[in-house]
Amino acid sequence: LEKRLCELDLRSDLDVPDIPPPTDSTPEILKKALSGLSARWKNWWIRGILSLAMISGFFLVIYLGSFMLMLLVLSIQVKCYHEIITIGYRVYHSYDLPWFRSLSWYFLLCVNYFFYGETVADYFATFVQRREQLQFLIRYHRFISFALYLTGFCMFVLSLVKKHYRLQFYMFAWTHVTLLITVTQSHLVIQNLFEGMIWFLVPISSVICNDIAAYIFGFFFGKTPLIKLSPKKTWEGFIGGFFSTVVFGFIFSYFLAQHQYFVCPVEYNSETNRFVTECEPSELFQIKKYPLPPLFQAVLGWETVNMYPFQLHSIALSTFASLIGPFGGFFASGFKRAFKIKDFADTIPGHGGIMDRFDCQYLMATFVHVYITSFIRGPNPSKLLKQLLILQPEQQLSVYKTLKSHLIEKGILQPSLRV
Amino acid sequence: NLQESESENKLDGETASDSESKSEFGGSPPVPTSDDTPEVLNRALSNLSSRWKNWWVRGILTLAMITFFFIIIYLGPMVLMTIVMCVQIKCFHEIITIGYNVYHSYDLPWFRTLSWYFLLCVNYFFYGETVTDYFFTLVQREEPLRILSKYHRFISFTLYLTGFCMFVLSLVKKHYRLQFYMFGWTHVTLLIVVTQSHLIIHNLFEGMIWFIVPISCVICNDIMAYMFGFFFGRTPLIKLSPKKTWEGFIGGFFATVLFGLLLSYVMSGYRCFTCPVEFNNDTNSFTVDCEPSELFQLQEYNIPVVLQSVVGWKTVRMYPFQIHSIALSTFASLIGPFGGFFASGFKRAFKIKDFANTIPGHGGIMDRFDCQYLMATFVNVYIASFIRGPNPSKLIQQFLTLRPDQQLHIFNTLKAHLVDKGILGSLEDA
Numbered sequence: 001l002e003k004r005l006c007e008l009d010l011r012s013d014l015d016v017p018d019i020p021p022p023t024d025s026t027p028e029i030l031k032k033a034l035s036g037l038s039a040r041w042k043n044w045w046i047r048g049i050l051s052l053a054m055i056s057g058f059f060l061v062i063y064l065g066s067f068m069l070m071l072l073v074l075s076i077q078v079k080c081y082h083e084i085i086t087i088g089y090r091v092y093h094s095y096d097l098p099w100f101r102s103l104s105w106y107f108l109l110c111v112n113y114f115f116y117g118e119t120v121a122d123y124f125a126t127f128v129q130r131r132e133q134l135q136f137l138i139r140y141h142r143f144i145s146f147a148l149y150l151t152g153f154c155m156f157v158l159s160l161v162k163k164h165y166r167l168q169f170y171m172f173a174w175t176h177v178t179l180l181i182t183v184t185q186s187h188l189v190i191q192n193l194f195e196g197m198i199w200f201l202v203p204i205s206s207v208i209c210n211d212i213a214a215y216i217f218g219f220f221f222g223k224t225p226l227i228k229l230s231p232k233k234t235w236e237g238f239i240g241g242f243f244s245t246v247v248f249g250f251i252f253s254y255f256l257a258q259h260q261y262f263v264c265p266v267e268y269n270s271e272t273n274r275f276v277t278e279c280e281p282s283e284l285f286q287i288k289k290y291p292l293p294p295l296f297q298a299v300l301g302w303e304t305v306n307m308y309p310f311q312l313h314s315i316a317l318s319t320f321a322s323l324i325g326p327f328g329g330f331f332a333s334g335f336k337r338a339f340k341i342k343d344f345a346d347t348i349p350g351h352g353g354i355m356d357r358f359d360c361q362y363l364m365a366t367f368v369h370v371y372i373t374s375f376i377r378g379p380n381p382s383k384l385l386k387q388l389l390i391l392q393p394e395q396q397l398s399v400y401k402t403l404k405s406h407l408i409e410k411g412i413l414q415p416s417l418r419v
Numbered sequence: 420n421l422q423e424s425e426s427e428n429k430l431d432g433e434t435a436s437d438s439e440s441k442s443e444f445g446g447s448p449p450v451p452t453s454d455d456t457p458e459v460l461n462r463a464l465s466n467l468s469s470r471w472k473n474w475w476v477r478g479i480l481t482l483a484m485i486t487f488f489f490i491i492i493y494l495g496p497m498v499l500m501t502i503v504m505c506v507q508i509k510c511f512h513e514i515i516t517i518g519y520n521v522y523h524s525y526d527l528p529w530f531r532t533l534s535w536y537f538l539l540c541v542n543y544f545f546y547g548e549t550v551t552d553y554f555f556t557l558v559q560r561e562e563p564l565r566i567l568s569k570y571h572r573f574i575s576f577t578l579y580l581t582g583f584c585m586f587v588l589s590l591v592k593k594h595y596r597l598q599f600y601m602f603g604w605t606h607v608t609l610l611i612v613v614t615q616s617h618l619i620i621h622n623l624f625e626g627m628i629w630f631i632v633p634i635s636c637v638i639c640n641d642i643m644a645y646m647f648g649f650f651f652g653r654t655p656l657i658k659l660s661p662k663k664t665w666e667g668f669i670g671g672f673f674a675t676v677l678f679g680l681l682l683s684y685v686m687s688g689y690r691c692f693t694c695p696v697e698f699n700n701d702t703n704s705f706t707v708d709c710e711p712s713e714l715f716q717l718q719e720y721n722i723p724v725v726l727q728s729v730v731g732w733k734t735v736r737m738y739p740f741q742i743h744s745i746a747l748s749t750f751a752s753l754i755g756p757f758g759g760f761f762a763s764g765f766k767r768a769f770k771i772k773d774f775a776n777t778i779p780g781h782g783g784i785m786d787r788f789d790c791q792y793l794m795a796t797f798v799n800v801y802i803a804s805f806i807r808g809p810n811p812s813k814l815i816q817q818f819l820t821l822r823p824d825q826q827l828h829i830f831n832t833l834k835a836h837l838v839d840k841g842i843l844g845s846l847e848d849a
Contacts, residue, residue, distance in 0.1 A: 088768050137772050143804040146796065150754060153793075157760045160659060163770035173607045180606065228589060330587045338595035363583075366576065374573040384817050393842045395811045400837060402815055412679060412823045413830070 032271045054357070055208075062201065066266045066275045069200070070190055074112075077186035079354045081108055083248055083345045088174040091339055097168060099159045104175045106152050111179050114145035115187040121196075122386070139390070188369040195372055197277070198262040202253055202314055203368045207322035207360050209248045214241030214326075230333045233326070243321035249318035250311050257308040284310045284376070313376070320367050325360040332359035350366045484787070485638070492631065496696045499630070500620055504542075507616035509784045511538055511608055513775045518604040521769055527598060529589045529729040534605045536582050541609050544575035545617040553624060554698050615792045618799040625802055627707070628692040632683055632744055633798045636751035637790045639678045644671030644756075660763045663756070672752035680741050680746035687715045687738040704765045714740045714806070743806070750797050762789035 043391060061068050085104050118141070137144065160168055193200040218237030226233040256262045264279040289304045332355070336342065344355035387397065407413035491502050515534050551568045567574065590598055623630040648667025686692045694709040719734045727733060758761040766772065774786050818826060837843035 140804050142800050146800045150793070153761075154754070154757050157659070157757050157764065158657075160760075160764045162658070167765055169765060169768045173603055176610065177603045177606055182608070195426045227588075229587070229593070307788070324584070327584050327587050330590075331584060334587065334590045334595055335599060337598045363580070370572050374570050384821070385832055387814055387831070388833055389836060391811060391814075393840070396833065396837060397842055399811050399815060400830075400833055400843070403818060403826070403833070405817065407826060407830060410823070412827055 043182060051212075052318070053124055058204075062197070066193060066197070066244070066277070069193060069197075073186050073189050073193075075332050075359065076354055077112075077182050078108070080182045082356060084178045084182070085175065087339060087341060088171060088178075097161075097164060097171065099155065100171055103152060103156055103159070104171070106155075107149070107175055107179060108183070110145065110148045110152060111183045113148065114141075115183065117141045117145065119187065143155060181362060185365045189361075189365045192365065192368050192372065194266045195376075196265050198253070198256045198310070199368060199372060201256060201262065202249060203317050203321065203364045204243050205252060206249045206314075206318045207325050207364050210245040210318075210322045210325060211360065212242045213244040213248075214238060214322075216243055217244070227330060229330045229337070238322075238326070241320070245322045246315055246318045249314040249321075253311045253314040254308065257310050261313065284308065313371075316371065317364075317368065321360075321364055324363055324367070328360040328363040332356070463629045481642075488634075492627065494705070496623060496627070499623060499627075503616050503619055505625075506784055506788065507542075507612055508538070511612045513784060514608045514612070515605065517769060517771060517774065518608075527591075527594060527601065529585065530598070533582060533586055533589070534601070536585075537605055537609060538613070539581070540575065540578045540582060541613045542573075543578065545613065547571045547575065547621060549624075553696075565756065577842060611792060614818060615795045619757055619791075619795045622795065622798050622802065624696045625806075626693050626695050628683070628686050628740070629798060629802060631686065631692065632679060633747050633751065633794050635682055636675050636679050636744075636748045637755050637794050640671045640675040640748075640752045640755060641790065643674035643678075644668060644752075647671055647674070657760060659760045659767070668752075668756070672749070675752045676745055676748040679751075681742040683744040684738065687740050693740075714738065714743070743801075746801065747798065751790075751794055754797070755794055758790040758793040762781060762786070 025367065061072050117138070156168075156172060189200065192203070214233070214237040216237075217240030218232070218234045221236040221240065222234035224235040225231055226235050226238055260279065260281065261277050263281050263285045264277040265280075266275050266277055268275055285308055287306045287308060290307055291304050292300065292302060332344075336344070388396065404413065511519055541723055547568065548571070551571065586598075586602060619630065622633070644663070644667040646667075647670030648662070648664045651666040651670065652664035655661055656665050656668055690709065690711060691707045693711050693715040694707040696707055697702075697709075699706045715738055717736050717738060720737055721734050722730060722732060733741040762774075766774070775784070818829065821829070834843065
């Protein structure tokens with residue numbers, strides 16, 4: 001075993017066993033329809049058709065609403081986790097490690113339970129208040145999650161088998177890093193979603209647009225290679241993709257910002273038991289006049305332009321999607337090369353696994369979340385309220401007095417009226 | 420290097436104790452470890468046999484560490500925070516060095532720099548969050564600090580991203596796999612070491628007693644389990660650590676619970692241990708002065724009938740905190756050792772005897788702190804769930820950043836709640 005372990009812990013990548021070529025999961029129908037074309041064009045067509053299929057699926061889910069979107073995000077997260085863990089199994093030949101599959105899924109469950117508990121409790125505050133059992137679960141949520149995690153940890157320690165210590169520790173670490181990447185990011189995506197569908201749609205579309213635009217620009221104008229990791233990427237594609245994505249984001253935001261459905265924070269209405277997106281659109285989504293800088297004035301011939309403030313933010317989002325998002329893609333490429341795999345899995349014909357499509361999205365989700373909390377909104381009011389209500393009575397009273405004096409000072413509350 | 424030669428001599432699954440005992444009885448030759456013991460001790464103990472010498476060295480160093488611990492407590496919260504920070508950095512360094520040794524990756528480009536850079540980023544993020552909470556008024560006064568704290572998350576994220584992009588750019592053709600391994604190793608280490616040390620500091624700010632009692636319980640459990648095992652040990656506990664026995668485990672459990680009760684009793688009487696640590700803006704120093712909360716005020720408890728006949732009293736005066744200390748000691752004795760087993764498994768997996776040679780007779784800093792990590796998280800979760808609610812000043816801070824209509828809505832809901840509970844009279848002047 002020592003020798004085999006030494007072989008696995010390589011100094012160079014030459015002796016990694018090659019994973020057998022992926023099975024072809026293209027549906028029969030497509031194969032028959034395209035049977036007349038050469039292999040290269042066939043591949044191009046399959047990719048194209050599947051891209052359109054995915055984009056349509058995306059629009060369909062958006063139409064179906066926030067709840068379906070949450071489910072979709074959850075399914076994608078579980079599938080990505082599964083893909084990465086399966087790669088780990090193959091690399092370490094660890095199918096026969098005792099308990100390990102159950103433990104990996106158990107940890108996934110624990111971490112999801114923890115995160116969903118934190119989010120759900122915030123957004124479904126009124127729903128939760130009504131049910132006694134849920135109240136208990138919410139109040140001691142952290143303790144329960146920690147106890148569940150600890151159980152998994154102790155099971156892991158008890159499952160250590162004499163000759164497989166190293167493998168087991170590797171898989172333990174692999175599981176945790178995967179959880180860190182997939183689960184936390186997917187929850188940030190959901191938090192962004194609750195802020196308003198537009199904060200979910202524009203970033204994701206910008207990344208997809210950048211992918212497609214960089215590919216097209218690279219196809220037609222590509223000459224200078226960008227990075228050794230991905231020899232197909234070129235500087236022309238990169239820069240062309242950047243400008244097209246910014247323009248796309250700008251225009252797309254303009255259209256989305258007009259509809260309350262996209263712009264309003266998602267709220268749960270406890271009476272109708274469904275999600276509603278109705279509100280007074282915030283300042284970000286109200287048209288304002290902006291004076292154009294003299295440079296643009298000369299080019300376009302206008303002096304002012306009517307825009308949504310959100311469109312300025314969309315420039316920041318598109319810039320990130322084009323400049324930093326690709327690093328997520330390079331990271332995934334490096335990962336695939338390190339472990340000698342062509343694709344993460346074979347789920348989508350012509351494209352590979354779910355992870356292959358979502359590798360750039362992860363950094364984006366975190367960026368959008370950090371962006372929102374830093375520049376857009378303050379803390380979540382219902383979460384704040386929930387925390388206020390569990391303070392001790394004397395603390396509540398002193399907080400009440402401080403708030404009251406603050407509100408009166410700012411003129412938001414009239415001291416003479418009985419509010 | 421030394422650890423590699425050690426691994427070549429050991430069989431899989433053999434412990435340090437196995438090879439030690441083998442050497443006593445003429446088995447495989449003992450591998451020389453670099454001897455860090457100070458010359459003074461060496462000479463003083465030169466005439467004892469090597470086994471007793473080891474025992475004495477361990478004993479003396481244990482006493483030295485405990486004394487050091489007391490001195491730091493005496494010196495106050497600021498010094499404690501600094502010590503926690505140093506321990507954290509040393510643990511990180513130890514684990515990363517093991518990773519280097521395992522993967523022969525000294526010559527990976529940039530990797531050492533990147534590991535330390537990530538450590539810096541994560542620490543910056545966590546310290547920023549803590550500092551903003553506890554030093555709120557200080558931060559608001561100084562303009563540069565205020566901006567740093569307002570955009571703290573964004574700045575931390577940017578710093579982290581820079582490191583991430585550097586990593587991607589540093590990937591070298593033949594070393595992809597090694598580099599990804601080290602990246603994963605670094606992140607898992609950060610997760611374990613840095614987050615736990617920050618939870619310890621949070622516990623510390625809650626009151627020094629929440630820092631001292633858990634750590635002492637873990638140390639006591641270590642020592643008591645060893646002693647019970649030494650005198651009464653017969654049934655082995657777990658294959659991972661053959662020296663541990665069930666007698667030691669159970670004896671250590673009861674001894675630790677008792678120790679926790681007594682220590683809490685003594686400490687609950689002093690304000691400097693039970694009060695939350697606060698930063699006084701006028702004197703620019705930490706103060707621990709307050710009205711002790713209910714937890715630290717003596718109360719009469721009725722003894723259950725069973726114990727009444729044993730002890731002869733009907734009621735007992737205790738601090739409520741002592742009841743909590745039973746929970747803490749129980750965790751330290753029953754679950755804490757799993758942290759130790761985890762570390763033993765880790766050392767066996769990577770064929771190392773100790774994490775490092777920092778402390779003579781004991782090994783590295785990680786060897787001493789492996790059980791403490793789970794404990795720190797447990798105490799933090801325990802406090803957050805059962806003891807204190809959220810921090811009122813933090814809530815007020817958050818409130819002030821909301822929009823006026825949201826503020827009004829919250830204010831009205833709070834008011835309705837207070838009136839409902841009878842805390843607030845319905846008069847306007849309340």
